[in-house]
Amino acid sequence: MYFPLSRLSPEGPVVLWGGELPSGGLKYLTFSRYLETVPEGACGLVELSGSSSSLALDALGRERGLPVLALTDTAGAAYLRDQGFGGEVRTVRRLSEAWEVALGYERQGWCWPRQLSNGALVGCVEGWAGELRDFVRDAFPSVRRVVCGFGTGATLVGLHRAFTPEGYEVVGLQPAKGSSLPGWRRWQEQNLGKEDLFHPHREEVVLETAAPKHSDSLAALLTYARAETHPEEMLVIGHNARPPFG
Numbered sequence: 001m002y003f004p005l006s007r008l009s010p011e012g013p014v015v016l017w018g019g020e021l022p023s024g025g026l027k028y029l030t031f032s033r034y035l036e037t038v039p040e041g042a043c044g045l046v047e048l049s050g051s052s053s054s055l056a057l058d059a060l061g062r063e064r065g066l067p068v069l070a071l072t073d074t075a076g077a078a079y080l081r082d083q084g085f086g087g088e089v090r091t092v093r094r095l096s097e098a099w100e101v102a103l104g105y106e107r108q109g110w111c112w113p114r115q116l117s118n119g120a121l122v123g124c125v126e127g128w129a130g131e132l133r134d135f136v137r138d139a140f141p142s143v144r145r146v147v148c149g150f151g152t153g154a155t156l157v158g159l160h161r162a163f164t165p166e167g168y169e170v171v172g173l174q175p176a177k178g179s180s181l182p183g184w185r186r187w188q189e190q191n192l193g194k195e196d197l198f199h200p201h202r203e204e205v206v207l208e209t210a211a212p213k214h215s216d217s218l219a220a221l222l223t224y225a226r227a228e229t230h231p232e233e234m235l236v237i238g239h240n241a242r243p244p245f246g
Contacts, residue, residue: 001029001131005139006243013225013234014140015218016132018052019242023059024083025052026155026239031060033124034113042066042111045087048098050076051183052240053115053152058087069105071098079182115152117195125158133162136235146170147224148237149217150207151183153198159237160205172205173224176212183239184217217241 004020007013018026031053043066045057050072061068068087070080077089092098106112115121136143146163148156150172160170175181185191187198187207198205210220218241225234 001128003132003135004243005136007232008222008244011232013222013231013236014136014143015222015236015238015241015243017241017243018237018239023052023056024240024242025055026237027052027056028059029128030121030124030154030158031056031113033127034121035060035064035111037120038111041109043109044068044105044111046071046102046105046110046112047115048072048095048102049115050079051151053113053183054080054087054089055083055085055240057113058085061087066111069110071101075180076182115154115197116192117197118154119197119200121152121154121197122157122161122201125155126161127158129158129162133166133168137166140235142232143235144168144233145228146235146237147221148172149181149184149221149239150174150187151185151239153196153201153205155237155239157198157201157205160201170206172207173210173220174207175220176209176214179212179215181210181215181217181220 004017005014021028045061045066046069047053048071054070058068070089071092074091077091080089102112156172163170174186175184211223214220218238221236225231225236
């Protein structure tokens with residue numbers, strides 16, 4: 001599997017550039033594995049997302065000839081359109097409203113991955129994260145810590161499962177209170193309770209808070225990594241980031 005990794009500077013962190021993948025984000029790796037487990041015959045793909053998940057499903061829908069519906073708020077709708085999302089976007093005001101709409105499509109035969117509550121997605125991440133760990137161990141042996149934005153929690157928990165048994169530390173970053181970052185959430189204020197995918201893992205996986213000045217997720221991750229005593233030991237997971245060079 002191809003993982004686009006590089007350092008921005010010799011003493012800086014290693015960055016995984018998810019934006020170089022077919023959908024422009026790491027969710028492509030996760031959902032492509034998940035769809036392999038779904039019986040054939042789905043009428044389409046639907047998800048509650050205004051960022052990377054919808055973009056990944058959009059790419060996978062094109063590959064499979066399936067329509068895609070994204071349920072999101074106005075900010076998410078604008079972001080998806082800016083990113084070239086080719087499916088249908090429906091704006092909703094509340095999570096409960098989006099949930100009911102998605103449930104209706106699921107009853108009609110659409111595939112709804114239920115990314116906020118589907119624990120099976122963690123295993124999908126763990127599959128590709130194990131390959132990433134092996135690649136990083138060989139290509140960047142100085143790396144000892146991994147930092148990832150906290151969204152649904154599937155990527156973070158999958159990375160935790162793959163990396164920590166080999167002696168790495170994995171940290172998830174939340175937005176600062178009162179600020180927002182595309183695809184990220186704050187656990188205390190934004191969760192589904194016991195139904196939430198992250199709920200069983202909340203005591204074992206480390207969550208920290210990004211600096212409040214950032215509105216860009218990559219900048220928040222890089223600021224965190226560069227503030228460490230040894231930034232060259234950090235691996236930054238840029239979900240949909242692209243390198244600033246060719």
